[in-house]
Amino acid sequence: MSDTSDQGQVADAVKGNWVDTHAPTALRPYLRLSRADRPIGTWLLLLPCWWGLTLAVAATGFRPFDIWIALGCAIGAFLMRGAGCTWNDFTDRDIDGAVARTRSRPIPSGQVTLRGALAWMVAQVALAALILFTFAPAAIALGLVALGPVAIYPFAKRFTWWPQLFLGIAFNWGALLAWAAHTGALTWPPVFLYLGGIAWTLFYDTIYAYQDVEDDALIGVKSTARRFGDRPTPWLRAFAAGTVLLMGAATLVALPVLPAMVALCGVWAMGWHLAWQLARLDIDDADTCLRLFRSNRTAGLIPLPFFAIAALL
Structure with a gap:
């Protein structure tokens, strides 16, 4: 399929992103399918991994292999976020075509065929598996189990008002995996960290969902944004807490x-960032919702230097 530098750009991608300006033309539709033009999702998948790793290092000490765990998690987050988005867009192709913000995505817009999307998804999962298999057996097992929540998530909006909960279950799995990659086992700290990450996902993805609340209501797609209506603040405050x-x-x-x-x-300090977001939230302004959602990269980065300093003490 032909694609010039500006054709095929997805509506909610940042203008002038690297995919639309520098990636090989033939790869652009597939990179857009993986949301490589919108890297916030990779960050949100990666940050719990780094939380789990740095907290594990602070608890039990640094090992040289931790450098590879950190790098492997980064590459794996990019690949698995891409694979998850590909699967999500494959299953949601009819829904995406009916929503203004998503109808420009590669599958509903015709940039990528269904067969091409499935092949691209398998390739990304295969590459991520090569990284996973270098980790400890407990981490490998957790990585394989994580495929279940990833597969289920796209369907959650069809049967529950809480698809953001399913996203949180999938997106924060790295807190468990990275801890296990370092220590070889699971204990209570990564479980608490994982549950905190789920609460964080409920916070930021509810804000994200308010962009589509009107279209979702028309086509019958469920979300926490629709569930909370025009009174999300008590819920969001509870998720932040x-x-x-x-x-x-x-x-x-x-x-x-x-x-x-x-x-x-x-x-x-991360909690104060969430409070800052809540103070500026306007659920009727889609641009504000998107901007606040993207600011969660900063929110999730905040604990990392503190965890790293704790590891030095």
């Missing part, structure tokens, strides 16, 4: 007192 409390519990259980106090400062 849950994020802080559960991540805080992870640090307190994992670390001695002084490192835990340092790590808690990072969790507390």
